[in-house]
Amino acid sequence: MTEGESTAVGEAGTEGSRTRLWVERSLRPGDRIRAVVRLRGGWTSRMRRLDVEGNGERYSLVLRSFVKPFYVRHARGLLTREADILRLLADTGVPAARLHAVDATAEHCDHPSLLMSLLPGTLRLTGEDREDIERTTQLLARQLVAIHALSVPEGARPRAYEAWTGPERVRLPGSLSRPDVWRRAVDVIRRPPPAHRSRFLHRDFHPGNVLFSGTGAGLAVTGVVDWVETSWGPADLDVAHCSTALALLHGVPAGMSLAKHYVAAGGTLAEEPADHLYWRILDALAFAPDAEKVAEPWRELGRHDLTPAVLTERLEAYLQALFESYG
Template identity: 50%
Template sequence: MTGQLEVGERVVRAEALHGGITAEMRRLTIGTRDGATRDLVLRTFVDVADAEDSLNREAGALTLLPGTGVPAPGLVAFDPTAAQCEHPSLLMTHLSGRTVLEDEGLETRVPLLARQLVAIHALRPLQRPGKYVALTTADTVVTPKGADAAAWAAAIDVIRKPAPPWQGRFLHGDFHPGNVLFEVPPASPAGARITGVVDWTATSWGPADLDVAHCSTDLALLHGPAWGLRFAEAYEEAGGVLAATASERLYWRVRDGLAFSEEVRLVAQPWREAGRTELTTRAVEKRLDAYVTALMDTLR
């Protein structure tokens, strides 16, 4: 591994962290030479085709972020090709806080999420990460059972067209509530604050709309379509700049919404494990249908 623990340190405890889809995450408690402990987080990719690229992107981001004001883990070590580890891995510092997926306090957290994303997009790295990749195509969309067929057909037609022109920004690539850590005072959800942004494996260069669209879809599926529509407004209220025309903004939001159609089951499972047991695959499909329909009704 490029980098290592300090001399005399040892792993005294390992705890699996839940919520991820592609990587195995562990919280490692490290015993130090003076008898104290510190916590690190180990990301491990097992049988993931793009593990090397993902870990290189995350390592690059974690190297860039210190001193920028964006709260992110510190890079400790990484081995993207499994030259020294059993599997491609990255070791980083542990941040305080927790993910918050419940509805309570959402009206406070959405503006915080928006302001944090604006700050990420304001970064201007000397070396840009790779260009964004959009894998979803009109032919791979999975229309949910019972969905509004006319709305989905119109949405699919939207992404048949070439991507609109865009101004490049530094993108997180997977910005959503599950990758943001909060500290929330027990007696005052309105006093929530962000303590960290994690999972930088999809960092890329592309339109701000892409990150905004992704978080919007997540919010729509977690909390209802109205919150998905609200996030773009919050982003602009925080000083963020989106595509110039409604049709251009619609393209990115529809593209991201349709991308979720291909992986509803994978997305819903971690949410249920985190306590949102009502978010069955079918329930999430219904919210996705409602969100895509709302996009086509209100943003054309």
């Protein structure tokens, strides 16, 4: 996330705001919200940084609120799951926020909301050069390996993963330069899901949900955000999702390199190329026809080059590269 405009009370509201009162009730006695800064880069939620002051100390929290009707309807499950996951991650080495409070049904707030600590760092969606992109991709792979290595007791495991598309639900682009590639891709996911060993998945792990600090050799992951889709399923699926996003952001070579770095960092993927291909294609087709869902926040953060035509072209080229490598 990156910062936008600052206001005196912003999303936390005016003096009569239910959300602001709820937030301040969760603070230490005497602490008050002094400023609110919109955080750009979110798609599902309205994100605000709340600057808090009290007893001579200043600190910041993040307020996540669902305002879009679809997400309001599903907020109970999404925010309750995220709250549970943040509690689970609190005693691990995964750099996740600390939960402060949650109102998943808007019982006390204007909208379903979750309050958490502010993580350091910023998003890196541009890539200064190919070497910079490669370094970022290596760090993403290592972080995924660490997430998948978490040992989670059976009773604390998240829900089983859900596929975000299927052969009958795929929406193909209106204009296809390689219709054979798209037809072949849809055919790949007509088979039943391959047998797999399930692990703890972020499920929406991509550069838009990872914070970094430093530059060059000092570049490091400082935070992983957005745990509402956390699931139990194959590691290949998390690798697939991040790979697709990298291909859309930076081109096919970036999307194809993540799996290599993941294995080099100690991760384990499907032994059979056809099985790994299934998960990669399943994820990629969920972005069709033009990846507008992810492109909107990316363009808000400065990636104006990611037009629907560019994204469709990259997605098609990525599908072709997957067949060349695993098909």
